[in-house]
Amino acid sequence: MINPTEYLPRTYQARVSTYWWLKRWAYLKFILREASSVFVAWFVVVTLLQVRAIASGPAAYAASQEWLRSPFILALNVVSFLFVLFHAITWFNLAPKAMAVRVGGKRLPNLAISGPQYIAWAVISAGVAWILLRG
Amino acid sequence: MANRITLEVTRYNPAHDEKPRFESYEVPLRKEWVILDALNYVKDHLDGSLSFRWSCRMGVCGSCGMTVNGVPKLTCATFLTDYAPGPVRVEPMRNFPVLRDLVVDTSDFLVKLGKSKPWIIRKVEKPLDEEYFQTPEQLDEYKQFSMCINCMLCYAACPVYGLDPLFSGPAAIALAQRYNLDSRDEGASERMDILSQHDGIWGCTFVGECTKVCPKHVDPAGAIQQYKLTATMEWLKALVLPRGTGGE
Numbered sequence: 001m002i003n004p005t006e007y008l009p010r011t012y013q014a015r016v017s018t019y020w021w022l023k024r025w026a027y028l029k030f031i032l033r034e035a036s037s038v039f040v041a042w043f044v045v046v047t048l049l050q051v052r053a054i055a056s057g058p059a060a061y062a063a064s065q066e067w068l069r070s071p072f073i074l075a076l077n078v079v080s081f082l083f084v085l086f087h088a089i090t091w092f093n094l095a096p097k098a099m100a101v102r103v104g105g106k107r108l109p110n111l112a113i114s115g116p117q118y119i120a121w122a123v124i125s126a127g128v129a130w131i132l133l134r135g
Numbered sequence: 136m137a138n139r140i141t142l143e144v145t146r147y148n149p150a151h152d153e154k155p156r157f158e159s160y161e162v163p164l165r166k167e168w169v170i171l172d173a174l175n176y177v178k179d180h181l182d183g184s185l186s187f188r189w190s191c192r193m194g195v196c197g198s199c200g201m202t203v204n205g206v207p208k209l210t211c212a213t214f215l216t217d218y219a220p221g222p223v224r225v226e227p228m229r230n231f232p233v234l235r236d237l238v239v240d241t242s243d244f245l246v247k248l249g250k251s252k253p254w255i256i257r258k259v260e261k262p263l264d265e266e267y268f269q270t271p272e273q274l275d276e277y278k279q280f281s282m283c284i285n286c287m288l289c290y291a292a293c294p295v296y297g298l299d300p301l302f303s304g305p306a307a308i309a310l311a312q313r314y315n316l317d318s319r320d321e322g323a324s325e326r327m328d329i330l331s332q333h334d335g336i337w338g339c340t341f342v343g344e345c346t347k348v349c350p351k352h353v354d355p356a357g358a359i360q361q362y363k364l365t366a367t368m369e370w371l372k373a374l375v376l377p378r379g380t381g382g383e
Contacts, residue, residue, distance in 0.1 A: 010149050012147055012154055013232045013233070014233075016230075016294070016298055020297065024205065026342075026343075027294060027342065030342045030343070094343070097343075097354070097356060097361075098357070098360035098361060098364055099361075099364070102276070105275065106275075
């Protein structure tokens with residue numbers, strides 16, 4: 001195949017900067033969204049450690065509670081919680097893009113896809129809060 | 136409102152410039168002027184050597200895509216007054232090699248567009264005097280993706296394409312999807328072979344900027360994610376039913 005630019009003098013191709021994601025807020029938001037998965041994984045690890053502590057008896061569980069109260073872990077978990085919130089909200093908002101559901105020949109509005117996810121999230125969170133806080 | 140505004144325009148002459156530089160031009164700031172009018176004013180009155188592409192000046196031909204203050208824009212649909220008091224920085228589209236000033240080499244996109252087979256594929260063509268009927272609902276399935284004008288702003292906005300030039304890119308995949316969803320088309324499996332590769336849909340990390348900059352509301356990011364869903368379902372079907380899927 002003939003390269004259409006073969007006989008032109010030369011072109012200038014700018015290199016993409018390593019810090020391209022700092023150039024626009026939308027790009028930074030994308031990188032934060034990707035990075036949030038690390039914090040999701042961290043919460044999974046914390047949950048597994050707690051399950052292990054419960055299985056190992058009351059002393060181990062008390063030690064794990066003490067560990068969770070340490071300022072560093074508390075701060076890390078607050079940051080992780082914010083990232084997990086960001087992860088969940090951006091996920092729910094992007095889901096309608098990937099799911100083009102048609103009913104009666106018309107595409108469902110975005111809210112019909114993301115709405116039920118938000119409702120399920122609220123109901124499950126309320127259920128968990130009820131189990132934890134009822135005494 | 137001041138009646139003049141400064142344009143900072145990329146200049147690059149491959150014959151003697153190592154790399155692009157900026158040149159400033161003062162142009163009248165008129166309410167009804169778009170960036171393209173200002174560039175034409177520069178060419179007509181200030182510097183006839185300024186090179187840029189344009190044709191229809193009404194958002195149909197997709198020729199005048201440039202980077203305006205860092206954002207990919209059709210310059211025929213971007214008003215000068217939105218950038219007052221200025222200065223306004225006009226650069227060539229990102230992620231493409233610059234040929235001269237604001238003109239970029241788009242051959243890479245054209246090759247990729249061809250590979251995604253953006254035309255109706257039939258196993259057996261109907262005779263010329265027979266029509267292919269389509270209901271308004273069937274038209275509605277793909278109409279949004281058919282609005283693409285090949286302006287390549289989505290490629291300029293896509294960091295994946297900037298970092299990995301092998302990536303098929305937003306418009307080529309959206310246009311493949313446009314034909315996949317067309318009730319008259321029978322070429323979905325041919326396109327799937329090309330686009331379900333690593334450099335096809337799976338290269339996309341869903342930054343979503345292609346959709347935001349699209350002047351025709353095509354939503355290429357949506358097309359790619361929907362295609363990923365279809366490809367996954369096809370893969371699952373082939374896994375569960377190794378025989379008898381046939382891809383159609």
